[in-house]
Structure formats: structure tokens, C-alpha cells
Amino acid sequence: xxxKVFYTSLIxxxxxxxxxxxSSNYTLQTKLKNEWTEQSKETENSSTYVLGxxxxxIQWLAKDTVSSVVNIIIRKxxxxxxxxxxxxxxxxxxxxxKEVWWWSWFFVTKDGYIITNKHVVNDDDAEYIIMxxxxxxxxWKVIAVDPVxxxxxxxxxxxxxxxxxxxxxxxxxxxxxxxxxxVLAIWNALAEFQNTVTFWIISGLNRSIEAWSEYSWxxxxxxxxxxxxxxxxxxxxxxxxxxLKWEVIGINTAVANANGIGFAIPIxxxxxxxxxxxxxxxxxxxxxxxxxxxxxxxxxTKGTTESNFKQWLLILPNKGILKGSIAEKxxxxxxxxxxxxxNTEIKNASDLKQILKQKIPGDTIKIQVWKYLEKEIxxxxxxx
Numbered sequence: 023x024x025x026k027v028f029y030t031s032l033i034x035x036x037x038x039x040x041x042x043x044x045s046s047n048y049t050l051q052t053k054l055k056n057e058w059t060e061q062s063k064e065t066e067n068s069s070t071y072v073l074g075x076x077x078x079x080i081q082w083l084a085k086d087t088v089s090s091v092v093n094i095i096i097r098k099x100x101x102x103x104x105x106x107x108x109x110x111x112x113x114x115x116x117x118x119x120k121e122v123w124w125w126s127w128f129f130v131t132k133d134g135y136i137i138t139n140k141h142v143v144n145d146d147d148a149e150y151i152i153m154x155x156x157x158x159x160x161x162w163k164v165i166a167v168d169p170v171x172x173x174x175x176x177x178x179x180x181x182x183x184x185x186x187x188x189x190x191x192x193x194x195x196x197x198x199x200x201x202x203x204x205v206l207a208i209w210n211a212l213a214e215f216q217n218t219v220t221f222w223i224i225s226g227l228n229r230s231i232e233a234w235s236e237y238s239w240x241x242x243x244x245x246x247x248x249x250x251x252x253x254x255x256x257x258x259x260x261x262x263x264x265x266l267k268w269e270v271i272g273i274n275t276a277v278a279n280a281n282g283i284g285f286a287i288p289i290x291x292x293x294x295x296x297x298x299x300x301x302x303x304x305x306x307x308x309x310x311x312x313x314x315x316x317x318x319x320x321x322x323t324k325g326t327t328e329s330n331f332k333q334w335l336l337i338l339p340n341k342g343i344l345k346g347s348i349a350e351k352x353x354x355x356x357x358x359x360x361x362x363x364x365n366t367e368i369k370n371a372s373d374l375k376q377i378l379k380q381k382i383p384g385d386t387i388k389i390q391v392w393k394y395l396e397k398e399i400x401x402x403x404x405x406x
Contacts, residue, residue, distance in 0.1 A: 076204070079266050083206055084219045088155050090191045091208045091262065092136070092178075093216050094125040095151040095159075119149070126210045126217075126261035127152075127176070128270070129188040130294055134160075137294065138260035139275050139287075140167040140174035141233075141242070152178050155217060160186060168297070168307045170379045171287060172233070172244060172275050175301060191262055193291040194269035197380070199224055199248060205271065207252040207284075209261035222251040229285060230372065233276040246376045247285040248272045254284045296382040310381050310406040313347035314354065318370050335360040335368055352404040357394025363387050381406055 097119050104115040127138040136152075143150070143164055152160040160178040167174045178186050203224045211218035226249030233244050250263060254277055263272040263286045272286030300308050316335045342356040343349050360368050363377050364387055381387065389402045 076266075080206060080219075080221060083264065083266065083268055084208070086268065087191060087208060087262075087264065088217045088219075090189045091126055091128045091155065091217055093153045093210055094127055094138075094142075094260070095121055095153055096123045096125070096145075097149040097151065098122050098145075098147060122148075124210045124214070124216070125259060126208065128208075128260075128262045129178075129190045130193065131190050131298065132188060134178040134186045134188045135165070135190075135298065136162070136176040136178060137273060137289070137297075138174055138176060139172045139273065141172055141275075142259050143167075143174050143176065153216075166297075166301045166305070166307050168309070170309045170375065172242060173273070173287065173297075173307075175297060175307070191264075191270050192268055193289060193294050194265065194267070194271045195291045197288070197290045197292075199227060199271055199288060201225065201227060204266055205250055205252055206264045206266070207250070207254055207261060207274070208264070209254055209258045209274070211258075212255060220253040222253070225249050225251045225283075228376075231276060231278075231285060233285075243372065244275065244285070244287070245372050246288065246380070247275070248288050250284050250286060252284065293380070293382070308383070310348075310378055310383055310385070312349045312354075312374075312378070312404070313344040314349045315342045316360070316371075335371070335374060348404055348406060352389070352402050354389075354391065354402060355394060359392040359394070360389060361392060361399065362390040365390075378406075 099117045100120045101117055102115045103112040105112050125138070125142055127136045129135065130137050150162060152162050154160075159181075161181055161183075162176045162178045165175045165177050178188065180186060201224050204221060205224055206219065206221045208217055208219055210216055228245070229247040229249045230243070230245040231247065233242050248263065248271070250272075252263070254261075254274065258277065259274055261274050262270045263274060265271050270289065272288045274284055274286045276285045277283070278285070297307050300306065318335060336357070336359050343354060360374070362368055363374070366373070366377060368374055368377075377387070383406055385406050387404050387406065389404055390399060391402055392399050
């Protein structure tokens, strides 16, 4: 009897405990479900807010910058020939002017100065007309071309050679770009649709490419470029690449033979100011140089030194250092090997040129060199 009562009580206790457990689990699941639902709503609202904010930023950016982006109409004389019915003989008949392409450039000053690519202004047989967003047309003159980068400075005038008033774009003060940053491109799509606005991200930095000009077919090595996925089509150079702060961070210079890959030359306010000041002072763009002669060390040339370095720059003897140059004043000597500049490794001539083209006269750099005479590594501070 006692055993029966004991088992009955035990079963009753287990039954009650099970009910309480189920009730607790249900309450917990309901609470978690409600919390998840609220969190999902908050995430959805947050995502909607972020996307809405991004959309608004892009809309305002596009609206405020298109007036500073100009279209360049390229016109050329086209020769027409007449022939006999069988096309055995051709004879020049007449010449007519035709629009062959459109570019996009942008103002950097209030008095009509424009920064663009030098490879798009080297056709002496073409006529270039500037057209602003409001349909006004101007002529322009080449003021200077950059000796080390694919940049040129132009200035717009009225047809009676008077200065114009223009709205410049703001140039970034930062020289540090980040992969994944959202950027905006304003350009002339298919040489037909003016001030097309596209956006996406910076997809790569410090890219090096071999670019060719569709006019002169010249080939140029370009380095330190920004790679972007913002949609553009080939033969569009000179348009601005902007960040979401309304600042120009680069000038488009090339498009790869693949969809969604474009390259821009990075620029900064400091560099543009120096370029303009250099033009006003010297009537040209002066760039810094160490004024040294060197060779690239590799497997075939490493035996010319007593060091074990294989991929650096060796300063040559016999006028390897120009007399009175910056390098001589910094006590660089023939036989020295340049290892790095500002802690950036220098393995070839391209690395050296890339660093120096980002500097202007007056800047200071730290060069790490292996000293031939002392047989040791030293840091040398050079004022450019």
C-alpha cells in the first residue's frame, strides 16, 4: 500500500514538474521570438535609414557637382573623296568638320583652370570646345603638362579670349584612400549622354598598368592608381572621381578591357595647389628629383656589389650623383644601394618614381641606404 502511494506521488510530482518546464520553455521561446522580431525590425529600420541616407547624399552630391564638370567636344576635319563608278580612282572632293568624341573635365579654380589627362589633349589636328552644364561654349588653351604623370592643366576662355568665372570642385585634403569606400563618377557616357552619374566602390589601390592613347598610340607606364568599379565605358578620360564628402580624390585616366574596371590618378589639394603655383611661377610643372643615375639590382647584376641585396637600386659610379644635386647634399655616394623611402621598400625604378611624384619641393623624405664605403645600413634625411 505504502509503495503504491509512493509511486503515485512520484508520478504526480513528475507530471507537475513537466507542466511547469513546458510552461517555462514556452515563455522563454515567446520572449526570444519577440526579442528577435523587435531586433529584426530595428535592423530593417536601420538598414532603411542607412540606404536612405546614402541615396540622399548621392542625390545632393550629383546635383551640386555637375555644374563644375564640363564636356569637351572634339571636332576634326574629315576629308571626303569622289571616285569613278568602279572606285579605281579617288580624288579629294571637300572637307567638313565633324564631332568625333566627347570627354568630361572639371574646374579646379574660380577663373577657369581645368585639370585633365595630357593624353587627351595631344591631337594637334583636333579642335576642342568646352561646353558647360548650362550649354555655354568656350575655347581653351593648354597651360602646362605634367612631365611625370598623365596630367595636364588647361584654362577656359570666351571666344574673344576673355577670362571666365567657374565653379571649382573641392579637392580632398587627404592622401589616404581606403578600399571599399563609396565613390561617385561623373562622365560622358558613350560620347552622347552628358554628366552621367554612376557610383560604387574603390576596389583597389596602388595599381600599375600599361596604358595607350587612342590618338597617338603612345604607350605609358602608370602606377599608384586607384581602381574603381563605378560603371564607365572606354575612351572616357579626365572626369572626376569623388568621395561622399563632395571631394575629388582622383582623375580617371584609363579603362581596362573588361566591364567594371577603371583607373584614376589620385590627387590631393596639396598637389593641385603646388601644380598651379608652379605654373604661375615657372610657366611649367616642376617635379622633384634626386638627380642620380642608378641600375636595378637583380640576379644578373648583384655580383657588381659586395652586398646580398637583390632587388634594390644601386647608385652608379662615374657621375652617378649630379654635382650640386639634392643627393650630393644628402651625402649619397656612388655604390650606395637605396633600400626604402619613408619606410616604403624600393625594389625598382617604378617604386622610386611613384614616391617622388607624390612629393613637392620642400618636402622631407627619409632614405634608407646601404653605404658602400661603410658597409652598413644608414638612414639619410633629404629635403627635396
